[in-house]
Amino acid sequence: MHGITHTLKVRFGVCLFMVAGLLFPAAKQEPVVLKDPEWILVITAADVSALTVSRQSIGGLIGRSLVNALNTVNKRIRETEEYAYYKDYAWSKARSDAAKKLETKRVDRDKLVYQGYPEWKYQKSLQTIDVEIEKLEADLARIIEEMPLIEEQPIFVLSESSVQGAFPAAPKTGGEYQFCVKQKADGFLQLVVSDLQGRTHLWIRLYTRAKAWEYEDSIIFSIEDTQVALNEVASRFVGAISGAPPGMLAIRTEPTDALILVDGTFAGIGELGAIEYPPGEVVIESYADNHAMFSTTLEINSGEFADLFINLSPLALESLTFDTLETDAALYRGALYVGQTPFTLDMPFNQMEYFYIQSDEGEAKAVVSGGVTERVNMELQPFSDPEEQRVAQARRAFYNAFGRFWVALPVAVVFGAMAEAERTAYNHLSINNKDLYDNAIRNYYISIGLWVVFGLTAAESIYRIFRYTHVSGEKSPQIIQK
Numbered sequence: 001m002h003g004i005t006h007t008l009k010v011r012f013g014v015c016l017f018m019v020a021g022l023l024f025p026a027a028k029q030e031p032v033v034l035k036d037p038e039w040i041l042v043i044t045a046a047d048v049s050a051l052t053v054s055r056q057s058i059g060g061l062i063g064r065s066l067v068n069a070l071n072t073v074n075k076r077i078r079e080t081e082e083y084a085y086y087k088d089y090a091w092s093k094a095r096s097d098a099a100k101k102l103e104t105k106r107v108d109r110d111k112l113v114y115q116g117y118p119e120w121k122y123q124k125s126l127q128t129i130d131v132e133i134e135k136l137e138a139d140l141a142r143i144i145e146e147m148p149l150i151e152e153q154p155i156f157v158l159s160e161s162s163v164q165g166a167f168p169a170a171p172k173t174g175g176e177y178q179f180c181v182k183q184k185a186d187g188f189l190q191l192v193v194s195d196l197q198g199r200t201h202l203w204i205r206l207y208t209r210a211k212a213w214e215y216e217d218s219i220i221f222s223i224e225d226t227q228v229a230l231n232e233v234a235s236r237f238v239g240a241i242s243g244a245p246p247g248m249l250a251i252r253t254e255p256t257d258a259l260i261l262v263d264g265t266f267a268g269i270g271e272l273g274a275i276e277y278p279p280g281e282v283v284i285e286s287y288a289d290n291h292a293m294f295s296t297t298l299e300i301n302s303g304e305f306a307d308l309f310i311n312l313s314p315l316a317l318e319s320l321t322f323d324t325l326e327t328d329a330a331l332y333r334g335a336l337y338v339g340q341t342p343f344t345l346d347m348p349f350n351q352m353e354y355f356y357i358q359s360d361e362g363e364a365k366a367v368v369s370g371g372v373t374e375r376v377n378m379e380l381q382p383f384s385d386p387e388e389q390r391v392a393q394a395r396r397a398f399y400n401a402f403g404r405f406w407v408a409l410p411v412a413v414v415f416g417a418m419a420e421a422e423r424t425a426y427n428h429l430s431i432n433n434k435d436l437y438d439n440a441i442r443n444y445y446i447s448i449g450l451w452v453v454f455g456l457t458a459a460e461s462i463y464r465i466f467r468y469t470h471v472s473g474e475k476s477p478q479i480i481q482k
Contacts, residue, residue: 046191069234077243085210239278244302258288329359398464412450419443
């Protein structure tokens with residue numbers, strides 16, 4: 001009996017607890033809202049005033065390259081100094097806003113005396129404002145005691161003008177902070193491009209509201225290396241702007257003479273020592289003779305070491321001997337000289353390659369398709385005089401005919417229109433005009449002749465294009481297949 005009573009008490013307590021939970025639900029804890037969740041950067045227009053007018057377009061190219069590189073940045077890690085700046089700034093702004101609200105409410109309280117309210121309304125309004133003032137005073141006291149929480153890894157955002165390619169001019173010295181305030185940005189990137197002994201010198205600086213001039217970098221490059229240099233500068237800046245420590249990358253290959261490329265740039269042969277790279281994706285490629293190429297995309301993580309071993313797969317090879325019937329000659333594989341005929345080399349199976357043989361007696365060309373395992377004898381053709389080359393002659397004849405076609409067409413159209421206009425004018429005159437009649441007749445016959453010439457040039461152009469196609473195809477390299 002006692003056990004039953006105890007069981008009923010337990011069940012009753014559980015039910016009472018559930019009912020209380022339904023009637024008096026626990027207060028929901030509001031999520032903490034972190035301040036300054038975004039970090040906005042403005043890219044300013046490059047200063048290219050030191051360059052010639054023909055080279056000043058590089059400024060836009062530099063800006064667009066940086067925009068493309070920065071699109072890969074998602075977060076910016078705030079260092080201690082920057083975090084403290086935004087924390088103090090947010091605390092100061094919160095106190096200032098709360099104090100202004102309190103002062104405004106106190107002024108409203110003093111104004112009640114001059115509103116002319118009846119006593120009952122005055123007392124009621126005064127009581128309401130006193131309650132609001134008491135709440136604002138409590139808010140101010142709480143803000144003074146509690147430091148606001150700042151986002152330690154804000155979202156990195158490029159300004160809308162930078163994304164659209166409308167780069168504003170950089171501010172003058174002393175106006176950097178106000179420029180950031182006006183642009184509603186946390187920092188801006190300044191670019192200066194100048195000439196240095198025929199090469200291009202790029203200098204970039206990063207200004208932030210927290211640390212003023214925080215980052216600086218420069219590079220010198222030639223015109224043909226422009227894109228490689230911009231990729232290098234952008235890569236370093238991406239690492240700096242994200243605030244994340246770089247990662248390390250090391251690469252080894254088999255065979256040891258394989259070429260290594262990182263993001264399309266030559267990085268080494270056979271081995272790449274531990275090199276720092278900013279966090280993000282890199283494209284790694286490797287090439288070696290008689291081996292299949294290798295390509296992959298690797299994620300470089302901040303503060304981590306990536307060690308990559310590339311084992312290139314050897315291709316199946318076929319032994320191939322080149323020879324000529326008449327004499328020894330120089331053998332070229334593509335544009336690369338490989339030796340004197342007869343010459344035996346290993347060629348990847350089932351792969352097409354171009355070979356060229358040249359001697360004092362003549363030349364021969366061949367496109368060899370994989371699977372050939374026998375000796376290939378190539379017949380040398382005598383060199384032809386450049387003036388007698390049929391392909392060049394056919395090409396020049398076609399170009400000349402095509403040019404005559406486009407000259408004859410507008411001339412025929414113009415004279416035809418003139419003749420028609422003069423004929424129409426003569427027919428509508430009420431009196432005869434012999435000069436106008438003679439001009440109309442002369443231009444009419446001239447236009448007929450011009451249209452005949454136009455037809456001949458059109459027919460010649462059609463003939464010449466077919467002739468050029470036929471002649472150029474006659475000397476095509478032979479394709480040798482098993």
